[in-house]
Amino acid sequence: MSRRLAPLFLLLVLACAPKATCQADTQWTLEQSTLSYHMSHPMHQVDGVSHGAKGKGTCYAGQCDFLIAAPVNSFDSGDSNRDLHMVQVTRGAQFPLVIVRTRIPEQASPLGTIYADLEVQFAGQTAKYSHVPFQVSTNGGEVKITGTIPATCSDFKIDPPSFLTISIKNEIPVKVDTTWRAAN
Amino acid sequence: MKITAISPVVRGIAIWCGLAVAPLMLAAQSADAAREIAELPSAPEPHLAISTISSGDSQEQDEKQQKTDSQSQPQNGSAPSLGDLGFTPEQAKPNAQLQALLDKRTHMLKIHQRLGIITVFPMAAALITGPMAKAKGRNGQTITEPTQANLDFHAALGGATTALYFSTAYFAVFAPKVPGVQRRGAIRLHRALAFVHGSGMIATPVLGAMAFKQEQAGEKVHGIASAHGTVAWATTIAYGAAIVSVSWPIRIHH
Numbered sequence: 001m002s003r004r005l006a007p008l009f010l011l012l013v014l015a016c017a018p019k020a021t022c023q024a025d026t027q028w029t030l031e032q033s034t035l036s037y038h039m040s041h042p043m044h045q046v047d048g049v050s051h052g053a054k055g056k057g058t059c060y061a062g063q064c065d066f067l068i069a070a071p072v073n074s075f076d077s078g079d080s081n082r083d084l085h086m087v088q089v090t091r092g093a094q095f096p097l098v099i100v101r102t103r104i105p106e107q108a109s110p111l112g113t114i115y116a117d118l119e120v121q122f123a124g125q126t127a128k129y130s131h132v133p134f135q136v137s138t139n140g141g142e143v144k145i146t147g148t149i150p151a152t153c154s155d156f157k158i159d160p161p162s163f164l165t166i167s168i169k170n171e172i173p174v175k176v177d178t179t180w181r182a183a184n
Numbered sequence: 185m186k187i188t189a190i191s192p193v194v195r196g197i198a199i200w201c202g203l204a205v206a207p208l209m210l211a212a213q214s215a216d217a218a219r220e221i222a223e224l225p226s227a228p229e230p231h232l233a234i235s236t237i238s239s240g241d242s243q244e245q246d247e248k249q250q251k252t253d254s255q256s257q258p259q260n261g262s263a264p265s266l267g268d269l270g271f272t273p274e275q276a277k278p279n280a281q282l283q284a285l286l287d288k289r290t291h292m293l294k295i296h297q298r299l300g301i302i303t304v305f306p307m308a309a310a311l312i313t314g315p316m317a318k319a320k321g322r323n324g325q326t327i328t329e330p331t332q333a334n335l336d337f338h339a340a341l342g343g344a345t346t347a348l349y350f351s352t353a354y355f356a357v358f359a360p361k362v363p364g365v366q367r368r369g370a371i372r373l374h375r376a377l378a379f380v381h382g383s384g385m386i387a388t389p390v391l392g393a394m395a396f397k398q399e400q401a402g403e404k405v406h407g408i409a410s411a412h413g414t415v416a417w418a419t420t421i422a423y424g425a426a427i428v429s430v431s432w433p434i435r436i437h438h
Contacts (some may be wrong), residue, residue: 005406043434054271056264065263072277079369079428081293088290092281097276099266163431164301 023104027183028066030055031142034177035070037151039077040169048077055182059106062139066176072122083156089161090123098122100149111136118149127155134176142179149174282362289360296355300427303348307420310341314413319404330399339396346389355381370430377426384419391415 033053039046052074057066072092077083087093099121104114114136118129134147152170153160160167246375266276317338320328356378367375405412428434 043431043436047434054269056268058262058264060262067264067266069266069269069271071271077369079371080365080367081369081371084286084365085290085293088283088286091283093286094281096278097266097271103263162250 016088025061026059026064028057028059028064028143028180029183030068031181032179033068033100034175035075036175037075037172039172041163042126042166043163044078046082048075048083050074050076053178054179055180062106064104064106066102066104067099069097070104072096072098085161090156090158092123095122095124111138114145116147117170120149120151120155122151123156123158125156127151139179142181144177144179145165146175146177254363285360285362289362291360292355296352296359299348299352299355303345303352304349304423304427306341306344307423310338311416311420313338313341314416317399318413319399321404331403335396335399339392342389342392346385349385355380370432373429374426377422377429381419381422381426384415384422388412388416389418 030053032051033050033055034051035053036047036049039048050070051069053068055066055068057064059065072090073083073087073096075083075086077086101119101121102116104116112135113133115131115133118132120127120129129149131150132147132149134145137144151172151174153168153172154170160170162168230397313334316334317330319330391409391412394407395412397404398405
C-alpha cells in the first residue's frame with residue numbers, strides 16, 4: 001500500500017468507528033424473561049426465580065451478539081432470608097449483575113435447537129460454557145428461546161452454602177426462558 | 185485510480201477534512217464511553233478467573249474450546265453494552281459497604297444457627313430430668329422429696345439452657361438488618377415463634393426458681409410455680425417448631 005493512501009484509509013476508519021455510522025442490520029430486545037436457578041440439598045430443593053433480566057441483541061455482518069443481564073438480588077426463592085444469604089455468598093452486593101454474552105451466526109436455524117457458546121460473568125468470575133443447547137420457537141413476531149446453563153458453584157468460586165453442616169450440591173443449573181422481539 | 189491521479193488540491197482537501205472531523209468523532213466516541221462508564225460501571229469489575237465448561241465430553245470440549253476461542257465473545261462495534269440495557273445506577277453499582285454488612289449478617293446468623301442447635305441438648309435434658317426434680321405424692325399423703333443431686337442437676341441444666349438460649353437470641357437480634365427488605369417465607373413463622381419461646385424462656389427459669397425455693401422449704405410446689413413444667417414443655421415445643429420452620433418444607437432427596 002502506498003504511504004500516500006494512508007491518510008485516506010485513516011479517514012475511512014475514523015469515519016466508520018462511531019456506532020452511528022455502523023448501524024446493525026437487526027436489533028433484538030428482550031421482551032420477557034424467566035431465569036431460575038435450582039439448588040439441591042439432601043433436605044431441600046429450592047428454585048430461585050428472576051423476571052428482572054434485560055437484554056439486547058444486535059446482528060451485524062452475519063453475526064448476532066446478545067447481552068443479557070439480571071440483578072443478582074432480583075432472584076426470589078420465596079424466602080427473604082435465603083435470598084439475602086444467596087446474595088452474600090455470591091458477593092452480589094459487590095458484583096450486582098449476572099451477565100451473559102453470546103454470539104451466534106445470524107443464519108442459525110430459526111426453529112429447533114441452536115448451540116451457543118456463552119460467557120457468564122457472575123460473582124466476580126467469568127465462566128465460559130460451550131455448545132449449550134437452546135430451543136427456539138416463534139410466535140408471531142416474537143422468538144422464544146429456552147435452555148439450561150449447566151452452572152456450578154465452583155465455576156464462580158462460590159463456597160456452597162450448607163444447612164445442618166451439609167453443603168448444597170455443586171450443580172446450580174440455571175433455566176433460561178426468554179422472549180425476544182426484533183426492533184427493526 | 186492511481187494515487188498520482190489525485191490532484192494535490194483534492195488530496196489536500198481530503199486530508200484536511202479527515203483531520204478536521206477526526207477530533208469530533210473521537211470526542212463523540214469518548215463521550216459515549218464516558219457516559220457508559222458513568223452510568224454503568226460493569227458489575228464484575230475484575231475478571232478474576234475464566235473457566236471454560238463444555239456440555240459435551242472432553243474431546244468435544246477441546247473442539248469447542250477452539251470454537252469458543254475463534255468466536256471469542258467479544259465485542260464488535262455493534263455489540264450491545266451494559267449501558268444499552270437501561271439498568272439504574274443503583275442496580276449496577278458495586279456496594280462494598282452492603283457486601284460487608286451481608287457478610288457480618290451471615291456470620292452472626294451462622295453462629296445463631298449453631299448455638300440454637302447446641303441449645304437443644306441441655307433443653308431436652310432439662311425436660312427429661314424435670315420429673316426427677318419434682319416431689320411426688322398427693323396432698324394428705326406421704327410426699328417423696330427429690331434428692332438434692334437431682335434438683336441441682338436439673339437446675340444446672342436449666343441454667344445452661346437459659347445461658348445458651350439468650351446467647352443464641354443475641355446473635356439473631358443484633359445481626360445487621362438489610363434496609364428495604366420485606367420478610368417473606370419461613371422466616372416470618374420463625375420470628376413469630378420466637379415471641380412464644382422467648383416469653384417461655386423468661387418465664388420458665390423464674391417459675392423454676394420459685395419451685396426450687398418451695399422444694400427447698402420442704403413444701404410441695406404450689407401456686408404459679410406449679411406451671412413451671414407446663415411452661416417448659418410449651419417453650420420447648422415452640423422452640424422445636426421454630427427450628428423446623430426455617431427448614432420447611434423438608435424434601436428428602438438422595
